[in-house]
Amino acid sequence: MASAVHPGAWWLWALTLAAAASQTTNPLLLVLIATVALIVALLRRQDTPWALTLRLYVYLAVTVVVIRVGFRVVFGAAGGSAGPVALDLPAWSLPGHYVVLFGPVTWDGLYLGLRDGLRLGCLILAVGVANVLASPKRVLAGLPRALRQVGTAVVVALTVFPSLALALNRVRRAARLRPATGSKRQAPLRVVFPVLADSLDRSLDLAASLESRGYGATARLTSPAQRAGRAGLAALVLALMAAGALAVTAGHGKLGWPTLALSLAGAAWLARSLGRDSQATRLSRPGWHANDWLITAGAGAVALGMALAAPLTSADVLQPGSWAWPALPWPAVLGLILGAACPLAVTGARQ
Amino acid sequence: MIQFEGVSFSYPGSDRLVLADVNLEFNSGELALVIGPTGAGKSTLLKAVAGLVPHFTGGTLHGSIRVDGRRTQTHPPRRLADLVGYVGQDPAAGFVADRVEDELAYAMEQQGIPVTTMRARVEEVLDLLGIAPLRDRDPLSLSAGEAQRVAIGASLTAHPKILVLDEPTSALDPAAAEEVMAAISRLVDDLDLTVLMAEHRLERVIQFADRIVRVDGDGSVSAGTPRTQLATSPVAPPLVRLARALAWTPLPLTVREGRRAARACAPPPTDQVSDAVSPPAPNRPVLAAPSRPVLLEAKGVSVTHPGPVQALNGVSLQLRGGQITGLMGRNGAGKTSLLWALAEDRKLTPPGTLVLVPAQPTDLFYANSVAHELPNSKAAALLDRIAPGIARGAHPRDLSEGQRLALALAIQLTADTQVVALDEPTRGLDYSAKDRLAQILRELADQGKAVLVATHDVEFLALAADSIIWLAEGQIVGEGPAAEFLLSVPAHAPQIAKVMAPREYLTVEAALVGIGGER
Numbered sequence: 001m002a003s004a005v006h007p008g009a010w011w012l013w014a015l016t017l018a019a020a021a022s023q024t025t026n027p028l029l030l031v032l033i034a035t036v037a038l039i040v041a042l043l044r045r046q047d048t049p050w051a052l053t054l055r056l057y058v059y060l061a062v063t064v065v066v067i068r069v070g071f072r073v074v075f076g077a078a079g080g081s082a083g084p085v086a087l088d089l090p091a092w093s094l095p096g097h098y099v100v101l102f103g104p105v106t107w108d109g110l111y112l113g114l115r116d117g118l119r120l121g122c123l124i125l126a127v128g129v130a131n132v133l134a135s136p137k138r139v140l141a142g143l144p145r146a147l148r149q150v151g152t153a154v155v156v157a158l159t160v161f162p163s164l165a166l167a168l169n170r171v172r173r174a175a176r177l178r179p180a181t182g183s184k185r186q187a188p189l190r191v192v193f194p195v196l197a198d199s200l201d202r203s204l205d206l207a208a209s210l211e212s213r214g215y216g217a218t219a220r221l222t223s224p225a226q227r228a229g230r231a232g233l234a235a236l237v238l239a240l241m242a243a244g245a246l247a248v249t250a251g252h253g254k255l256g257w258p259t260l261a262l263s264l265a266g267a268a269w270l271a272r273s274l275g276r277d278s279q280a281t282r283l284s285r286p287g288w289h290a291n292d293w294l295i296t297a298g299a300g301a302v303a304l305g306m307a308l309a310a311p312l313t314s315a316d317v318l319q320p321g322s323w324a325w326p327a328l329p330w331p332a333v334l335g336l337i338l339g340a341a342c343p344l345a346v347t348g349a350r351q
Numbered sequence: 352m353i354q355f356e357g358v359s360f361s362y363p364g365s366d367r368l369v370l371a372d373v374n375l376e377f378n379s380g381e382l383a384l385v386i387g388p389t390g391a392g393k394s395t396l397l398k399a400v401a402g403l404v405p406h407f408t409g410g411t412l413h414g415s416i417r418v419d420g421r422r423t424q425t426h427p428p429r430r431l432a433d434l435v436g437y438v439g440q441d442p443a444a445g446f447v448a449d450r451v452e453d454e455l456a457y458a459m460e461q462q463g464i465p466v467t468t469m470r471a472r473v474e475e476v477l478d479l480l481g482i483a484p485l486r487d488r489d490p491l492s493l494s495a496g497e498a499q500r501v502a503i504g505a506s507l508t509a510h511p512k513i514l515v516l517d518e519p520t521s522a523l524d525p526a527a528a529e530e531v532m533a534a535i536s537r538l539v540d541d542l543d544l545t546v547l548m549a550e551h552r553l554e555r556v557i558q559f560a561d562r563i564v565r566v567d568g569d570g571s572v573s574a575g576t577p578r579t580q581l582a583t584s585p586v587a588p589p590l591v592r593l594a595r596a597l598a599w600t601p602l603p604l605t606v607r608e609g610r611r612a613a614r615a616c617a618p619p620p621t622d623q624v625s626d627a628v629s630p631p632a633p634n635r636p637v638l639a640a641p642s643r644p645v646l647l648e649a650k651g652v653s654v655t656h657p658g659p660v661q662a663l664n665g666v667s668l669q670l671r672g673g674q675i676t677g678l679m680g681r682n683g684a685g686k687t688s689l690l691w692a693l694a695e696d697r698k699l700t701p702p703g704t705l706v707l708v709p710a711q712p713t714d715l716f717y718a719n720s721v722a723h724e725l726p727n728s729k730a731a732a733l734l735d736r737i738a739p740g741i742a743r744g745a746h747p748r749d750l751s752e753g754q755r756l757a758l759a760l761a762i763q764l765t766a767d768t769q770v771v772a773l774d775e776p777t778r779g780l781d782y783s784a785k786d787r788l789a790q791i792l793r794e795l796a797d798q799g800k801a802v803l804v805a806t807h808d809v810e811f812l813a814l815a816a817d818s819i820i821w822l823a824e825g826q827i828v829g830e831g832p833a834a835e836f837l838l839s840v841p842a843h844a845p846q847i848a849k850v851m852a853p854r855e856y857l858t859v860e861a862a863l864v865g866i867g868g869e870r
Contacts, residue, residue, distance in 0.1 A: 138449060178762065179726070208445070211406075211407065211429050212401050213432055214429050214433060214462060
């Protein structure tokens with residue numbers, strides 16, 4: 001059964017969670033964001049093979065947290081954070097005295113590692129949840145024409161991880177079928193090699209299939225001069241965009257906003273003109289319906305909650321400093337609850 | 352439509368000419384069947400037409416191939432896409448979209464066909480191939496047979512002038528294969544489509560072929576009418592082998608022709624004498640089944656795939672030593688699920704009691720050469736028995752589909768287990784390889800092992816199986832002796848049984864012995 005939800009809506013929602021996670025190091029808030037992402041993913045995922053890869057993203061996120069904390073232990077002394085010592089390991093300086101391993105590990109150091117890890121883990125989880133809720137291939141359906149050729153490449157890249165995960169599952173099952181021969185030490189290699197070989201074979205097969213079905217065949221041939229002109233225009237638009245963004249962030253709004261608007265208009269025009277080159281059509285373009293607006297509203301609530309968290313409570317609530325129980329900012333919590341409730345209210349996403 | 356002029360081709364790093372000085376011409380509206388032993392170069396020939404050889408595979412190509420006037424050396428596959436629809440051996444590997452509908456439309460989208468036309472053609476193909484209920488499914492979640500039909504459909508929607516199919520029916524059950532072949536032959540009639548098709552199971556496709564292209568494995572390729580080609584071809588379906596042994600002329604190709612020839616040769620016995628003349632059991636002595644030890648007893652096996660799809664619903668079965676059991680059923684009936692459930696249930700089959708040859712043999716391989724892949728000399732000998740002439744230094748993934756299967760069979764069948772399970776073990780194997788495999792399975796059974804074979808290949812079951820289990824929608828709906836089962840339903844009857852009816856012969860050998868007895 002096809003999803004009643006526009007894939008773009010799911011990606012917007014999940015990426016908003018990722019953006020929210022990137023804005024804070026408050027561990028309670030990060031755990032809350034991860035929980036919201038997981039609950040919605042579990043309750044609203046589709047019955048596609050991709051949806052089964054959620055577990056792998058969770059493993060990856062947890063691994064990242066563990067590695068970040070582990071780093072704090074290994075390079076504890078390098079962090080230079082003060083405060084009570086949690087674990088007093090002997091310092092071990094490598095020749096040249098530039099790199100010092102281990103040494104006293106402070107609670108503050110560990111806490112910092114944990115927060116960093118949680119933030120990164122949350123980002124990974126959010127992207128994973130986006131993948132699980134709507135395959136990136138479906139997002140492609142909504143892309144403007146000019147971006148579709150590039151988009152296909154991006155999608156192939158994005159699906160590497162899920163397809164590796166699927167290959168891993170298959171090869172591990174098959175490896176268990178083989179009568180045991182050889183040493184135990186080789187066992188991991190016997191999974192790793194076929195998985196990589198299989199992924200390579202599969203991507204070549206996919207490329208051959210795309211090719212033999214005419215991918216990129218209808219782009220109207222343009223002259224080198226035309227192409228050079230377009231590339232120049234694109235560079236100009238990009239430069240304008242960068243200048244505008246810089247100006248806005250540096251506080252020169254009066255100059256920045258019009259520049260940014262101009263560059264965006266330029267980009268839109270360029271996209272349209274490039275789109276005319278490709279004659280490719282699209283069978284079905286999913287529409288943006290009530291459900292999608294509901295999910296968008298959820299994403300909006302999260303964004304608003306995060307934006308209002310610091311102004312309405314204390315200034316350092318999103319970036320708590322030292323080793324102390326962090327406060328939970330109520331606007332962000334409210335935003336996240338709404339952010340979870342809206343997609344869960346969507347009907348028909350799962351039979 | 353397609354011209355080969357002095358075409359020679361060898362893969363990179365190999366000096367063996369897969370195609371050597373090939374001259375061929377295909378006319379439009381022709382259905383050409385490419386036949387040849389396992390690993391002879393049939394797929395290479397097909398890929399050359401689609402431009403994938405040499406643009407994707409590399410290698411050296413001499414001579415010229417023209418497809419509707421376009422030289423494939425100068426036109427990459429994407430510039431041939433509006434002309435040639437290509438479906439490879441593993442259709443699932445080529446899926447691009449994540450909905451069947453979008454998959455069907457993909458080639459049309461690339462050509463910029465208007466949406467209303469695309470809609471109409473997608474609906475047409477959905478009906479033509481009977482895949483309308485699948486339209487919203489993810490192509491990766493389809494069963495092998497469904498995937499095959501979707502892939503054929505996807506290559507048809509853009510209305511190419513040439514359709515290139517590599518073993519299109521090998522994953523299909525007999526009924527589905529018939530449907531697909533009927534659809535293809537209708538397209539040849541309606542749209543003047545040129546079809547180039549490689550197939551090992553000739554009995555399924557021979558009646559549709561206008562021409563047969565023989566790839567002999569030494570680089571030589573010849574084309575001719577089915578009758579002249581099959582008169583001497585080492586690769587021949589059961590009926591042709593029977594007819595050649597009995598020197599029937601003209602050579603019958605279809606069951607209908609065969610029946611006529613059989614009647615002329617040995618008129619069907621009349622009722623009074625039939626009991627006396629025709630041997631009681633078709634193939635082999637009836638086994639005293641209960642006396643054999645039960646080696647595997649499964650009770651109430653249920654499997655649910657994420658979906659949730661109930662793949663198996665309380666299946667109970669007994670496998671006895673010394674017996675070869677065929678597992679049959681439509682595409683998606685749960686055969687593969689059952690085999691894996693048996694193999695992965697550690698309580699039922701502790702390690703070392705059951706070995707499974709999976710349907711995708713490539714997953715088993717981890718070494719970088721055939722030699723390293725083979726565990727012992729016994730396996731090496733078995734490999735040479737099933738598919739002789741596989742170079743030991745070759746990379747397992749560079750082998751042809753049938754050769755890979757042979758390698759997997761060699762590795763798995765040397766394991767010393769009580770129960771041997773095989774999932775679709777005849778894909779890509781030629782007739783003589785199948786005969787040898789049937790013999791090997793018989794030897795395993797004679798050693799007291801229980802053998803379970805899941806397959807759609809009724810000709811193979813006619814050779815090998817003692818009994819049949821029929822699976823439908825995750826449940827066992829029928830069980831019985833193979834002969835009884837294969838003879839009772841025309842759709843699943845092997846060619847010889849259809850031709851020789853009412854005599855109850857399943858195989859060429861049985862028929863020859865039987866007819867010899869009558870004379």
